[in-house]
Every structure is written in structure tokens, then in C-alpha cells.
Amino acid sequence: MELEKFSYDNRIPKLFAIATITWGVVGMLAGVIAAFQLAFPALNLGIEYTTFGRLRPVHTNAVIFAFVGNAIFTAVYYSLPRLLKTPMWNNTLSKIHFWGWQLIIVAAAITLLAGYTTSKEYAELEWPIDIAITVIWVIFGVNMMGTILTRRERHLYVAIWFYLASWVTVAMLHIVNSFELPYSALKSYSWFAGVQDALVQWWYGHNAVAFFLTTPFLGMMYYFLPKAANRPIYSYRLSIIHFWSLIFIYIWAGPHHLLYTALPEWAQALGTTLSLMLLLPSWGGMLNGLFTLRGAWDKVREDPVLKFIVVAVICYGMATFEGPMLSLKNVNAISHYSDWTVAHVHIGALGWNGFLTFGMLYWLLPRLFNTKLYSTKLATTHFLIGTLGIILYAVPMYWAAFRTYFMMSAFTPEGQLQYQFIDVVQSMVPFYALRGIGGTIYLIGVLLMVYNLIKTAKSGKFVAREEASAAPLTKTYTAPKKAHWHSLIERKPVMLLVLSFIAVAIGGLVEMVPTFLVKENVPTIASVKPYTPLELHGRDIYIKEGCNNCHTQMIRPFRYEVARYGDYSKAGEFVYDFPHLWGSKRTGPDLARIGGKYPDSWHFNHMLEPTSMAPGSVMPPYPWLFEKELNIGSTNSKIHAMRKLGVPYEKGYEAQAVADLKKQAQKISDNLAKEKIKIPSDREIVALIAYLQRLGTDIKASKISGK
């Protein structure tokens, strides 16, 4: 058969690689600053744009979608054409994808710092950006499918399955979780409330980890590890089993983020069981990676690329062992809301995602520039201090988590809580500082890499196109007689796409449909009423300032939580919470029943200077809330949007809402005046106080009606 000539484009992978490195440094720097803010609150700088509540989402989004995202695209745009022996389908789409994604990242950073956030973790971006993400993601998918359909290699290598499954699942997750009703140019309310919102959010959150941080990286492992070691993967059979069982199980495991919450018991049990089973395919994948190096470990001693990949795969193994353990209810009781979760995700992010990306970059850059790595020694140093950074990050966090648990759950012989919350906070400060140092060391390693790679690029000449040739696919293909049905799937990418979609969609449906459709699962509480207009504004300020990054609103049914925060939370209390604000980390105390616990003046002083009310607090002050006037112009559209979502405000309540708001604000202002605090009733702080004083008070008023 005649060979066709074509060329692989290296410009797009180069652009994505540069973006990976750039955003990696930015995202990690944001993380280091945020880490030190917890130890030294002065680093919040006293201005709204740099407080922890706004910086943390910038860090998580930058690392996940900018650093890891661009790394995935680098890998796909480099490996997909080579595995399929054809150039990428459409170069214009590739460019739109690249620039569109970078634009989204910039827009994300600006809006998050400005306080435009949905509050849903790893999905904080507001609706216009959500739409942009969808468009760019579809362009990426079209380009990928186009390439696959014009390929010259009949079989799809396992890495491509992982890319495809990741693409289709992320599309599904993003669209479902981003259902929101806009009420202004940049703000919206979640379509779902309370328990349902939490379930969708953590179905998304968990699978964002699975299908953005894990499966595309497994595709990278299956491509770059054999390349770097110059030998095929240990067992291709195992990779087939790895793929199908992993995507099939991952999708069910979301509810393990909501153990002991107001989520129905059966959903929690499902989450735990499937999370435990997840251990097997994950370790199958890890061993497949490590066994690839059997008999070649001497290469690992010399090659920094292999060092990074090996430690990345080991970290993958550690994190995927820890994950199922954390899904056991008794372990989760300790880990949830604590720094354990933070340590766990950083083993994944720093070890698995970071190191695999570094390995790929050290391998790829010299090839793109047709030269040798500038300094192997420097890369080895990067590897060593990077590893040290991970250890210094993780160990203090694990220690902190257990210390928190023991202090939180300690009772005196008289049956009183032994420690105040603030005691726990203060004992955490040294650990927060150590963690910041660990992160800094890791970042220094990355800077070494930046230097090394720039030097490498300068020492060579960029190869914009690589010429190649291959025979075209024959139109008529007859499978060998003994061919199996699965080889049919491998040849038919569309079928593979559809089958993986069915696999993940069934998981999502079984997990969510019952809680969604069945009224019984969210018992109503008659005394739970919608928020007043002022409280609604206050709630939006709570979201804007990112309070949910440190404060939970979900009391678990444990003696030490009930004694500390009040009666445990019930599903019916959150029916008007669009979105839910349960939170996932308790750096500060739970606020589910803060209403009425302190006088208005306490909240006033505390928001102005937290240490005046809680000496030793690491919360930053919020002085701008005392200067900014509340934007009451948006009241009507908020009420209108809420009614559309199902909150029972009376028809025509908009006409009365602003008057009600002013009345309630005046009452709080008068109340404060009695304690010699002068504040005009039109300030943002007044709305926030109204919201905080409302929290949890509905259920105090009366017993649960009905169920």
C-alpha cells in the first residue's frame, strides 16, 4: 500500500506546555500565599480582593483547570496525532481551544477575586464563564473526534480511551452541576437547593477529581511512561480491565463526601461500598505502571523523567488507597472537615498531577526543541526538593487533623467540652506555617524546572512540524476470524464514546434520581421559612466573601458536635438554600446554628476586628463591609429568581420587598445603637448580621412537623 505523507504540528503542544508552566507557577504561588494567610492573618492585607475566602478558589481553580488542564491538553495534542498517525483534525479549532481556554482562566481569576462566585467547590465560576467553558470543551471534543475519525491507525490505544471517557464525563458533570438561574450579568442562583444541591455538587466534585485529575493523567501515564522507558506497558490486558472498571465505579462514589450529613442513609452506604471497590482498579493501574519498569529500574536511577513518573504513580497509589479508607464512616468521622482531606488531595495534586506533569515536560521539551535537557542534575535536584516539599506539606496536615479530632472530641469528667474552638485554632497555627513552608519548597523546585526548561529551549531549535508517513486506512476492513467483540469497540471510537457515556450516566442516574424525585427523602419542616430580602442579601455577601471556605453549615450527629454547635442538621432545614453552603472544611467553627447565639454587636465587632471578640482568631477583618452600601437595586430580581426556583414568596412580593428590607435593617441599626454602635442601616454589614442571626433559628422555634 502507498504511504501518505503528513506532518505532526508541534506549535500547539508547545503553547499548551508554556501555559501549563506559567499557570502552574501562578496557581502554586496563590496556594502558598493562602497557606500562610491561615498562619498569619495579616497577609490578607486588609483588602477584600486578597482575603483567604477569595484567594483559595483562585488557587484551586488555577491548579486544577489552568495547570492540570493545560497539561492534559499538551499531552492530548502531542500524543493523539502520533498514536493515530494523522495531524490534529483542524488547526483553527486547536487555536480557538488554546486561546479560549487561556481567556477563561484570566476571566476566572479576575471574577473570583472580585467576589463573583457560585460557592460550589471547583465550580465557583459564574454562569457566563460556565457557558464559555462548555463551548471550548465542545470545540476540543469535536477536534479530538475529528482526528480520531480521520486516523491512519485502526486501533485506538488505551490512552485514547481515557482521553475520550474524560472528555464525555467532564462535559456531563459540568453541564449538570452548572444548572443555575442568572439574576444579573454575572450572578446566578443554583438550580438545586440544600440536600439535592449538595448531592449534585459532590457528585460533580468527586468526579471532577476522577475525570479531570485522574483519568486523563492515566492516559498520560499509558503514553509517556512507555515512551520514557522505551518499552511497552506491563500488561495491556490489565489496562483494559483498569479502564472499564475505573470509569464504571468512579462515578458512583460521590456520596462519600457527605457521610453523616443529612443525605439519605442508603445513598451514603452506596457511596462507601463503591468507594471501597475503587481501590482494586486504581491499584491495578498503579501496578501496571510500576511493573512496566521491571528489569529497568537502573534507568530510573539516572533518568529524572522516570523518577518523576515513578513517584507520581506511587502517589497515585497512596492517594487511591487513602481515598477508599476515608470513605469508611468511622475514618470519615475523623477526617471530614479537617486538614486530613487537604493532605489527601495534595498527595494527589502535588505528587500525582504535579510530578507526572513535570516528568512529561522534562521528556517533551527537549524533543520539541530537538536538543538535550539543559541540566539533568538540576532536574534531579528539582525531583529531590519536590519530594521533600510534598512530605513537609503532608505530614503537618495529617498531624493537625488528628490533633483537631482529639481536641474537638475531648470531654472533661464532668461532661463538658474540654476545649474551646479557639484553642484548637491556635494549636493549628504552627502546622499551617509548616505546611506553607512545604508548599514554598515545592514551588522553588518548580522554579528550578522553569529555568532548566528555558535553558533547554534556548539551546535548541524549535521543530514546528515533524514529517511522517503512514498507509491510509482501508475502507473495507475484515476483522480476523477469531477477533473478539472488544476489538470491535477499539476500532469504533464513536461506539466507545457512547458506551463510556452510558457507563457513567447510569451511575449518575441511579445515584441521584431517587433523592431528586422523591419528596420523602427531604422531610419538610413546617417552621422553616424563606429568607427575608435582607437575609437573602446577607447570604449573597456570605457567598461573595467566600465564608464557606472556612465555615461549615452542617452539624453531624456526634456528641461533640451537638454539644459544641447545637442540634444536628436536618435535610428539611435547607430547602430554601440555593445553593447549599454546607462547606467542606472547618478552619473556623460551624455556623449552622449561630443565629441568636451572640448579640448583633458581637457580630459587628467580630467582623470589624475578629481578634477583639475571639483572641487568637485567624479570621481576617472585613472593614469594607462597613463602608459599602447594600445594592438594594437587585432585590427584586433576587426575589423573582428565587420564586422561579420554587421558594414560596407571595405573588407580587417584589413591591413590598425593599420596604421590608429597610424595616429589618433599621431594626438592626437601632439595636446596635442601643449598644452605642453607630452604623447607617444601608451598609452591607447589616445584611450579613441579619443573615447570621437567622441561621438555624427556624428549627429552634418548633419541633419537626410530619416526619
Place this chain on the structure above:
Amino acid sequence: MKFINYLEKINGISIYPIISLVLFLTIFVVVVIYALRASDKTISEMENLPLDEN
């Protein structure tokens, strides 16, 4: 427009986790059987794909 709970009650909810388990196990067993039965020739062709570039 708004989000409604369409059903008042659901009976036999415990069947849902069982469905998920059975579905998974079926897929798993089928995939394992396939992987073990695949011919060595196909497998070696597939696993060499990343290394077979020009």
C-alpha cells in the same frame, strides 16, 4: 421551570444499590473474560502503538 419532587414516596429503594452492584459486576466479569481471551498477537500489536512512531 422550578424543581419539583415528582414522587411522594419510593418503594424498595434498596434495589438501587443492588442494581449498581450487579451492573458493575456483570461488566467487570465480561471485561475480564475478554481480556484473558484476547489473542497475544492483538495485545502485542496494541501495546506497541506508542512506540511504533516514525
